Amino acid sequence: MSRFRKIGNVVYTSGVTGTPGNVPSQIRNVFEKLGGVLHEAGTSFEKVVKANIYLSDLNYRELYLNQIWNEYFGNMEFPPSRTTVEAGLGTDVYVEIEMIASL
16 A cells, blocks of 8 residues: 555545554644655645544544644645544554645
8 A cells, every 4th residue: 555646736645543642642643644745745734635534532623633733734824624533443543644635
């Protein structure tokens, strides 16, 4: 499986999970990993247009995700659109995120 796929001027990342830890540390780790994937693909967080976020408990959106999301996208005039859903993830996996970005 590839970490990302480029089609035309669009980059689609694979879903990324964090290293073991508590919920906020996993979310931060996922963003760090996605930053590397986007860089490798030739793009950045500034060009993300859409994110799909899977949480093991939807309550984590208000408790942790929104604050961390705003650290990355809060100052943007047009932040990415986002879908957040609750999903059955692996044992001790609290978050998985995939992104779509332009080049």
